Amino acid sequence: MPSEQRVDLVLSALQGSLEGFRSAVARAVDEVRAELERRRQPAGVPPDPQALGALASRIMDPGRFAGLFAEDSLLDPEAYALLEQAHEALASLDAADDRMFVESIPEGASLRDAVEAGLGRLGVAFGAARVAELAREGRHRTNGHAGHLSHFPPPSWNRAERGLAPPLVVETPGATLRAGALAEFLDGAQKLVLVVQGAAPPAPLVRLITPGVLVVQTKEPEELGRLADFEGPAVAALFPEGSGAACFTHDPSAGTGLAERMAVEELPEVSDLRPVGAISAAQQAEELAQLASLSRVGAAAPAAPSTNGHAASGGGDSARPADRLAAWLLRQANLRDLG
Amino acid sequence: MTTPTETRGDAAPAKATGRPRADAQAGREADGKIVHRLDQHIVEIVSDSGEGAQTCGKIFGTVSARMGNGVWTVEIIPAEIEPPARSPAGASGNRIRLGSREVTNWGDYTNLVIAFNEQVLLARHRAGALAPDATILLEDMWKRHDDPDILDQWSAAMEELGSADYRIIPVPMEKECLEVVDDARRGKNMFALGVLSAIYGRDRELLEGAIARRFAKKDDEITRRNVELLDRGMRWAEGHLDFQIEVPPTSDASAKVVMNGNQAIALGAIAAGLELASMYPITPASSVSHYLAEIFQDYGGILHQAEDEIAAAGVAIGASFSGKTAFTITSGPGMALKTEFLGLAIMTETPLVVVDVQRGGPSTGLPTRVEQSDLLAALFGQPGDAPHVVLAPATIEECFHSMVLARRIAETFRTVVIVLSDANLATGVQPFPRPEPRAEWQGSPPDQGAVPDGARPYEWDPRTGLSTRFIPGQEGGQFTATGLAHDEESHVAYDPQVNQRSSRARSRKLAVLQSTLTPPPIYGEGSGDLLVVGWGSTKGAIEEAVERARAEGLSVSSTHLTFLSPLPPGLTEMFGRFGRVMTVEINYSDEPDDPFITPENRRRGQLAWLLRAQTLVDVDCWTRVMAEPLRPGSIHEVIRDRLAVTGGVA
Numbered sequence: 011m012p013s014e015q016r017v018d019l020v021l022s023a024l025q026g027s028l029e030g031f032r033s034a035v036a037r038a039v040d041e042v043r044a045e046l047e048r049r050r051q052p053a054g055v056p057p058d059p060q061a062l063g064a065l066a067s068r069i070m071d072p073g074r075f076a077g078l079f080a081e082d083s084l085l086d087p088e089a090y091a092l093l094e095q096a097h098e099a100l101a102s103l104d105a106a107d108d109r110m111f112v113e114s115i116p117e118g119a120s121l122r123d124a125v126e127a128g129l130g131r132l133g134v135a136f137g138a139a140r141v142a143e144l145a146r147e148g149r150h151r152t153n154g155h156a157g158h159l160s161h162f163p164p165p166s167w168n169r170a171e172r173g174l175a176p177p178l179v180v181e182t183p184g185a186t187l188r189a190g191a192l193a194e195f196l197d198g199a200q201k202l203v204l205v206v207q208g209a210a211p212p213a214p215l216v217r218l219i220t221p222g223v224l225v226v227q228t229k230e231p232e233e234l235g236r237l238a239d240f241e242g243p244a245v246a247a248l249f250p251e252g253s254g255a256a257c258f259t260h261d262p263s264a265g266t267g268l269a270e271r272m273a274v275e276e277l278p279e280v281s282d283l284r285p286v287g288a289i290s291a292a293q294q295a296e297e298l299a300q301l302a303s304l305s306r307v308g309a310a311a312p313a314a315p316s317t318n319g320h321a322a323s324g325g326g327d328s329a330r331p332a333d334r335l336a337a338w339l340l341r342q343a344n345l346r347d348l349g
Numbered sequence: 350m351t352t353p354t355e356t357r358g359d360a361a362p363a364k365a366t367g368r369p370r371a372d373a374q375a376g377r378e379a380d381g382k383i384v385h386r387l388d389q390h391i392v393e394i395v396s397d398s399g400e401g402a403q404t405c406g407k408i409f410g411t412v413s414a415r416m417g418n419g420v421w422t423v424e425i426i427p428a429e430i431e432p433p434a435r436s437p438a439g440a441s442g443n444r445i446r447l448g449s450r451e452v453t454n455w456g457d458y459t460n461l462v463i464a465f466n467e468q469v470l471l472a473r474h475r476a477g478a479l480a481p482d483a484t485i486l487l488e489d490m491w492k493r494h495d496d497p498d499i500l501d502q503w504s505a506a507m508e509e510l511g512s513a514d515y516r517i518i519p520v521p522m523e524k525e526c527l528e529v530v531d532d533a534r535r536g537k538n539m540f541a542l543g544v545l546s547a548i549y550g551r552d553r554e555l556l557e558g559a560i561a562r563r564f565a566k567k568d569d570e571i572t573r574r575n576v577e578l579l580d581r582g583m584r585w586a587e588g589h590l591d592f593q594i595e596v597p598p599t600s601d602a603s604a605k606v607v608m609n610g611n612q613a614i615a616l617g618a619i620a621a622g623l624e625l626a627s628m629y630p631i632t633p634a635s636s637v638s639h640y641l642a643e644i645f646q647d648y649g650g651i652l653h654q655a656e657d658e659i660a661a662a663g664v665a666i667g668a669s670f671s672g673k674t675a676f677t678i679t680s681g682p683g684m685a686l687k688t689e690f691l692g693l694a695i696m697t698e699t700p701l702v703v704v705d706v707q708r709g710g711p712s713t714g715l716p717t718r719v720e721q722s723d724l725l726a727a728l729f730g731q732p733g734d735a736p737h738v739v740l741a742p743a744t745i746e747e748c749f750h751s752m753v754l755a756r757r758i759a760e761t762f763r764t765v766v767i768v769l770s771d772a773n774l775a776t777g778v779q780p781f782p783r784p785e786p787r788a789e790w791q792g793s794p795p796d797q798g799a800v801p802d803g804a805r806p807y808e809w810d811p812r813t814g815l816s817t818r819f820i821p822g823q824e825g826g827q828f829t830a831t832g833l834a835h836d837e838e839s840h841v842a843y844d845p846q847v848n849q850r851s852s853r854a855r856s857r858k859l860a861v862l863q864s865t866l867t868p869p870p871i872y873g874e875g876s877g878d879l880l881v882v883g884w885g886s887t888k889g890a891i892e893e894a895v896e897r898a899r900a901e902g903l904s905v906s907s908t909h910l911t912f913l914s915p916l917p918p919g920l921t922e923m924f925g926r927f928g929r930v931m932t933v934e935i936n937y938s939d940e941p942d943d944p945f946i947t948p949e950n951r952r953r954g955q956l957a958w959l960l961r962a963q964t965l966v967d968v969d970c971w972t973r974v975m976a977e978p979l980r981p982g983s984i985h986e987v988i989r990d991r992l993a994v995t996g997g998v999a
Binding site: 040041043044045047060061062063064065066068069070071072074075147148 | 621742747750751753754757784787789790792801802803804811812864865866867869870911912917
């Protein structure tokens, strides 16, 4: 299946996440547009010093009265221009098609840098909203804040913004697939999908398995639909059909124990491994070994509390009462939203 | 010329009390009469209720103003609607102070009285209203009355009045009037007007015109008879009195209008473009609506008499909510009833102008008398935190212009503006420069275009607390307004942060308004030993007292506050430039030397309370609730007392 077609299938599978982000952008566009409209006219009655009457001339400063409203309702040109730029940036994102969620990496480039660039580009939605708010309140710094309108990467996002994180689909050559560098982005509700092209290490995403992160390696695009349903961070790699990649899922919502969370559908043989780009056979073997180990350990390990707030529902028999209590407490504490 | 028999001889010299003397500048003689040329004079017409002394006084005052005199009139109104005849409690009339320059208050003591019986005269004597050398023109029919009780009353009254040095001149009012009308009680007022007009040289053409307007709705014969009575009174005075009084007009030849404070409020409301007045009758505010009833509809206005005070407020709020400019009119007891609805207007940020024409006392109190006791109730009368604007006109002219300002502030800040007038302004007549209404006063109708996308009915600006007003029917402007705490979208607020935020917005608006105010002007020097602070109708009396004290070399100044909420800026700094600060008000305060009264429990004048709280300055006060305006002479004496000046007032 051509890469472009696979990307379309991935975008289709991620539609829920896409719509969530698009909806937030559309709301922001409306709010900033309304703010621009309001700032063209003063709030309330247009100030007219004469309208206050003769008494006011003795006890008030009509000029100050008028100036107050001009100052209050009509932004200074610099702030207004910044507000317009913020609106333009948001409107541009709002008008773009789903391809804006796709980032393509040339051979030899850094996967991490590409992901940061892609998220920084989409994160302009958050940057523009911030700039609009700062301009509205007169706290803007033109030089300091205008940059938010061209690049606003994840480290600048706040908790609420990370909860609205845009999904990103990355077309990547297998040779650049150093997945470990992606760990820093897996926070909030971030969804990353790697559409792998050509030769690739067989189990690169193993390095990203942590208790609260949904990790999927697959060759079936429809398998990616679960990413849109998962509330926490998720990363997936879609390998070409017929590739020697491992296929597995680490799903925190499946249960509290590793055995419940881990499902390994396909585990390639170690003897077939060869270096891929700068990724050595040994590194690939290590990832495969880790996958096999996790699979075996998971099967024998006791259930543990889920840190993403989703307690095991099907694993109730194996979960101890103390673990269930711990999971419940963690849910109440809403630790997932901290940060 | 035959001079009537007088109970005392020529006017005795005035006592050295500072009271104006009617004959102080007696000089030239004309047509056998002594003409007293004075720069100011105070005259009273007093009768039983229903004998028309008030009509007489109003015409006399208006004509005097039209002739260029400075004028301030005060109505003398009995507490009861129909008090018994010939009783001191029933004294009704008008007190007119004439001047050769602008007159800003009712002055001190009456110099000339025309009284329809000795009992109403006695009331004025007992009230201490008369100068000790006052000239009194007294209906003399009672001393020959058939009723022995009346004769006894006359004798007793004459004896009591004899303690003063009045010059009492008998006037055969009954006898003269019966030559024209069958019922002299219905004619004495015009005869008295004629007598006074001859004494003061009033223009007969103006008098006749004023009488014609007064009786315009009645038969022409009524007007003719009243003019005949006027002429008869003038002829009698010319033939029987040996004096005339000349108060030259002011040098200000600019066009003036003459009206009382309630008329000024009514006309100001029309000039301000207010479209609906909703009220329930209450003294002394009712006459605002009487004037509006005559002319409001000619200007597109609606006057609504509601079934009670609460409904009157509700109608005005509803009209305003739906985009009209509305106000309601009341007095103290009505303010109490409107309290809850004022809170609703503040919470929903519905623009509303409320006119409170203050009267005396709590509860029914003193309906016809002046007092300034509603200040704290107007400021803080609403439960909960209910910030709003309170302003107080100080003159009749300011009554007019305050309506323009009140409407504009109410709409601009989406808030309630209370205009605190009082009975002194309400019934007092004063000429003032003819206002030149401007289209800007009326403003443009509220924008009823589509509401911008995303706009909310309470989009509080975080800096100013202001938000754009939505009008029902405006496309996209529909919202539900209730008295409940609400968020920006007018949804009921369950989030505690919302109430904090909305309260902050409503409060912030006052600070924003204050930032547009200027420190009040100081009458006198900018620093000194004593600063007198006043508000409302006391301005003229305070400034006249300060002027007298300054003429004696005392270091005293005054300032007058129009805005009571928010207070104008700069007061603390201003107060710091004076050795002492003292308010002068017409409300009650404990005397510091009274039993049980200590600095901690002393109840002070209401403005003094406010200023002490806001400025942390030890503001003293001098207040009186004597059911009448303050006299400049009384304030002058207090100033001297505070500055420890020994010796009587010169």
